[in-house]
Amino acid sequence: xxxxxxxxxxxxxxxxxxxxxxxxxxxxxxxxxxxxxxxxxxxxxxxxxxxxxxxxxxxxxxxxxxxxxxxxxxxxxxxxxxxxxxxxxxxxxxxxxxxxxxxxxxxxxxxxxxxxxxxxxxxxxxxxxxxxxxxxxxxxxxxxxxxxxxxxxxxxxxxxxxxxxxxxxxxxxxxxxxxxxxxxxxxxxxxxxxxxxxxxxxxxxxxxxxxxxxxxxxxxxxxxxxxxxxxxxxxxxxxxxxxxxxxxxxxxxxxxxxxxxxxxxxxxxxxxxxxxxxxxxxxxxxxxxxxxxxxxxxxxxxxxxxxxxxxxxxxxxxxxxxxxxxxxxxxxxxxxxxxxxxxxxxxxxxxxxxxxxxxxxxxxxxxxxxxxxxxxxxxxxxxxxxxxxxxxxxxxxxxxxxxxxxxx
Amino acid sequence: xxxxxxxxxxxxxxxxxxxxxxxxxxxxxxxxxxxxxxxxxxxxxxxxxxxxxxxxxxxxxxxxxxxxxxxxxxxxxxxxxxxxxxxxxxxxxxxxxxxxxxxxxxxxxxxxxxxxxxxxxxxxxxxxxxxxxxxxxxxxxxxxxxxxxxxxxxxxxxxxxxxxxxxxxxxxxxxxxxxxxxxxxxxxxxxxxxxxxxxxxxxxxxxxxxxxxxxxxxxxxxxxxxxxxxxxxxxxxxxxxxxxxxxxxxxxxxxxxxxxxxxxxxxxxxxxxxxxxxxxxxxxxxxxxxxxxxxxxxxxxxxxxxxxxxxxxxxxxxxxxxxxxxxxxxxxxxxxxxxxxxxxxxxxxxxxxxxxxxxxxxxxxxxxxxxxxxxxxxxxxxxxxxxxxxxxxxxxxxxxxxxxxxx
Numbered sequence: 112x113x114x115x116x117x118x119x120x121x122x123x124x125x126x127x128x129x130x131x132x133x134x135x136x137x138x139x140x141x142x143x144x145x146x147x148x149x150x151x152x153x154x155x156x157x158x159x160x161x162x163x164x165x166x167x168x169x170x171x172x173x174x175x176x177x178x179x180x181x182x183x184x185x186x187x188x189x190x191x192x193x194x195x196x197x198x199x200x201x202x203x204x205x206x207x208x209x210x211x212x213x214x215x216x217x218x219x220x221x222x223x224x225x226x227x228x229x230x231x232x233x234x235x236x237x238x239x240x241x242x243x244x245x246x247x248x249x250x251x252x253x254x255x256x257x258x259x260x261x262x263x264x265x266x267x268x269x270x271x272x273x274x275x276x277x278x279x280x281x282x283x284x285x286x287x288x289x290x291x292x293x294x295x296x297x298x299x300x301x302x303x304x305x306x307x308x309x310x311x312x313x314x315x316x317x318x319x320x321x322x323x324x325x326x327x328x329x330x331x332x333x334x335x336x337x338x339x340x341x342x343x344x345x346x347x348x349x350x351x352x353x354x355x356x357x358x359x360x361x362x363x364x365x366x367x368x369x370x371x372x373x374x375x376x377x378x379x380x381x382x383x384x385x386x387x388x389x390x391x392x393x394x395x396x397x398x399x400x401x402x403x404x405x406x407x408x409x410x411x412x413x414x415x416x417x418x419x420x421x422x423x424x425x426x427x428x429x430x431x432x433x434x435x436x437x438x439x440x441x442x443x444x445x446x447x448x449x450x451x452x453x454x455x456x457x458x459x460x461x462x463x464x465x466x467x468x469x470x471x472x473x474x475x476x477x478x479x480x481x482x483x484x485x486x487x488x489x490x491x492x493x494x495x496x497x498x499x500x501x502x503x504x505x506x507x508x509x510x511x512x513x514x515x516x517x518x519x
Numbered sequence: 520x521x522x523x524x525x526x527x528x529x530x531x532x533x534x535x536x537x538x539x540x541x542x543x544x545x546x547x548x549x550x551x552x553x554x555x556x557x558x559x560x561x562x563x564x565x566x567x568x569x570x571x572x573x574x575x576x577x578x579x580x581x582x583x584x585x586x587x588x589x590x591x592x593x594x595x596x597x598x599x600x601x602x603x604x605x606x607x608x609x610x611x612x613x614x615x616x617x618x619x620x621x622x623x624x625x626x627x628x629x630x631x632x633x634x635x636x637x638x639x640x641x642x643x644x645x646x647x648x649x650x651x652x653x654x655x656x657x658x659x660x661x662x663x664x665x666x667x668x669x670x671x672x673x674x675x676x677x678x679x680x681x682x683x684x685x686x687x688x689x690x691x692x693x694x695x696x697x698x699x700x701x702x703x704x705x706x707x708x709x710x711x712x713x714x715x716x717x718x719x720x721x722x723x724x725x726x727x728x729x730x731x732x733x734x735x736x737x738x739x740x741x742x743x744x745x746x747x748x749x750x751x752x753x754x755x756x757x758x759x760x761x762x763x764x765x766x767x768x769x770x771x772x773x774x775x776x777x778x779x780x781x782x783x784x785x786x787x788x789x790x791x792x793x794x795x796x797x798x799x800x801x802x803x804x805x806x807x808x809x810x811x812x813x814x815x816x817x818x819x820x821x822x823x824x825x826x827x828x829x830x831x832x833x834x835x836x837x838x839x840x841x842x843x844x845x846x847x848x849x850x851x852x853x854x855x856x857x858x859x860x861x862x863x864x865x866x867x868x869x870x871x872x873x874x875x876x877x878x879x880x881x882x883x884x885x886x887x888x889x890x891x892x893x894x895x896x897x898x899x900x901x902x903x904x905x906x907x908x909x910x911x912x913x914x915x916x917x918x919x920x921x922x923x924x925x926x
Binding site: 118119120121129156158160164165173176243247248254256258260262264265267268276277278279280281283291293294295296298299301302303311312315319324326329334335337341342344345367370449454461468470472473489494495496498499 | 520522523532540541544567568569570580581583584631644646649650652653654655657658659660661662663664665667668669670671672673674675676677680681682683684685686687688689691692693696697698699700701703704705706707708710711712714715716717718719720721723724725726727728729730731732733734735736737738739740742743744745750752753755756757758759760763764765766767772774775776778780836839840841842843844845846847848849851852855856857858860861863864875876877878879880881882883884885886887
């Protein structure tokens with residue numbers, strides 16, 4: 112197996128931001144040499160918690176640690192003449208620049224794509240901003256929350272009770288949406304450069320990205336002029352057409368998404384066998400309906416609501432999932448249901464997702480040695496497993512100015 | 520990407536969304552569907568929304584949305600002649616993509632080893648919920664299940680309520696886009712080394728990589744996210760901000776999001792509010808605003824609840840404070856220069872549905888931008904073009920294959 116990542120040999124200069132940090136991380140973990148440039152006093156995100164042992168310090172931010180794995184770090188003040196020259200020389204040796212500066216700033220410093228492409232015609236420049244470089248809204252301030260407010264995610268997420276506010280997602284997903292598009296753009300430009308030999312400028316709008324990441328809100332409107340409404344922990348539904356709850360609680364107090372219940376005679380047979388195996392068939396009041404379902408030759412979903420017996424069978428198929436979940440621990444319910452071909456999923460916390468037996472068996476959690484702490488730290492692993500050019504965390508996030516020799 | 524050809528077995532949004540990003544960037548996407556089941560494995564083919572009263576397998580509005588700029592062919596992979604035809608297509612392709620349940624394509628005779636025997640430098644990218652190995656490899660998923668199992672549903676909610684989750688299949692979009700990154704990364708590796716490979720993507724694992732710093736708080740500090748006061752995702756602890764919430768505005772179910780990042784922004788916000796409570800010295804520092812957050816939220820809600828949400832956002836933006844109306848689809852699509860001036864919703868032509876606007880791309884490239892003109896392909900629409908033009912089959916051979924249900 113080749114030890115090198117897919118982007119090995121590609122040099123990327125990244126100007127530190129909150130909103131494009133994941134883009135640099137994805138490229139660094141894929142093997143690119145990503146040189147993170149931050150102000151000499153340190154980028155503000157070094158002050159974002161949580162912190163190692165809850166001790167606030169610029170080298171102990173877990174936000175910084177997470178988003179800057181596998182990168183090298185230098186400190187430059189771009190409005191300082193000597194540092195600006197160092198930045199120019201660095202870009203001259205690079206393949207890709209990823210930056211998220213406010214529109215107009217780099218132009219005013221004469222450090223923009225048009226200033227730095229001369230002599231480096233292969234240069235690829237990816238600008239990641241709230242609304243794009245030339246949009247009428249380009250001056251607007253934004254955070255992850257306001258991006259998701261403008262992009263349908265908040266409108267679609269929350270609770271059946273609309274006196275409760277729409278809910279912001281955890282974990283900086285607005286920034287992740289923009290960052291993933293920035294990587295698609297950068298890699299597209301690299302593949303294109305393999306043929307054309309020339310680089311290009313790419314303008315990424317995080318607001319536009321959020322506005323094409325909402326599944327049905329857009330096409331319900333574009334196709335049939337319908338609005339959708341938020342519901343508790345399930346898909347928003349077209350106005351006036353609410354769907355049934357898919358949320359229930361397991362015997363050990365974990366929320367479960369009951370998914371789509373059994374819908375074939377074979378599913379019903381397997382669920383009845385499961386009820387027998389856990390000794391609960393007598394206690395489930397509608398076992399007879401499941402037996403009727405299991406005895407049918409086939410089931411036509413279109414007849415639900417028309418054929419009264421089938422309608423009751425399908426109700427029992429939903430009820431049996433809620434019943435079994437209420438009697439079994441979440442993991443036993445999940446594995447029992449899925450191994451019988453009926454999809455469902457516990458609402459795992461991030462740590463339960465990272466460390467369950469499946470993730471561990473696949474080798475998904477990885478450890479990275481932190482020389483600064485003298486211990487190994489567990490991180491989430493590869494977003495996809497590449498058999499020949501493996502994803503890898505090559506180093507911990509850089510200390511302030513740790514690789515300053517690269518610009519001296 | 521006009522020199523790249525993808526033999527595409529994906530479907531639904533989780534898979535189709537992936538090649539959907541690359542078609543408008545000029546890659547040739549040849550979507551392969553099953554003629555026996557008329558492509559119904561992809562449930563979006565004939566399901567709502569519809570443009571008018573017509574119903575049918577070519578009329579699904581979301582299928583059209585997720586399959587623009589793709590060619591469509593049909594091959595029955597259960598038939599020996601179908602498998603031969605598919606092998607010919609693989610030989611002419613750079614990439615094979617699929618998002619079947621683990622093991623399905625291998626059982627049809629096209630494992631990675633089989634594909635590599637046909638074309639040694641082939642790139643094979645599979646995407647399923649739990650990946651192709653491990654104890655949960657056979658488990659079934661779609662967006663909401665992936666989101667439940669990767670921690671993202673858990674991270675969204677307000678105290679005292681069940682998880683709010685994500686109101687649509689976010690991980691179908693993000694999973695598809697991350698799958699597109701896998702395709703591009705593998706192409707870059709192949710261009711440099713001549714080597715193809717298999718990329719095994721688990722959408723759940725891709726989702727866990729989006730849980731971010733909250734996960735390190737557990738692995739480094741031992742603090743689980745499963746705890747009483749968590750999540751509280753309308754507030755912000757990483758980075759710490761206050762006020763930071765979704766506040767009621769005038770009108771039914773109307774809301775405005777406000778995020779105040781530092782003391783300077785609070786001072787500017789307090790000037791806009793121009794009421795005594797906002798000048799309370801306890802609120803002048805971030806620490807003070809965080810420790811009095813529920814009181815602060817109450818005052819903010821009273822202030823916003825009588826105002827138009829766009830007016831609030833505009834007033835706060837004017838003094839540099841991040842704020843945005845929670846927008847409906849109509850507002851986002853029809854009235855917002857952030858999407859309109861971008862050209863975000865181009866018109867695509869579908870031979871049966873007609874002209875419908877669809878999602879564009881949130882990137883603009885100076886060296887050849889994306890284009891979307893063609894809607895989704897009808898079932899087998901490009902059989903003659905691909906099997907005849909690309910693979911060199913004669914009209915007679917095509918007629919025979921059609922008559923025998925192979926295509």
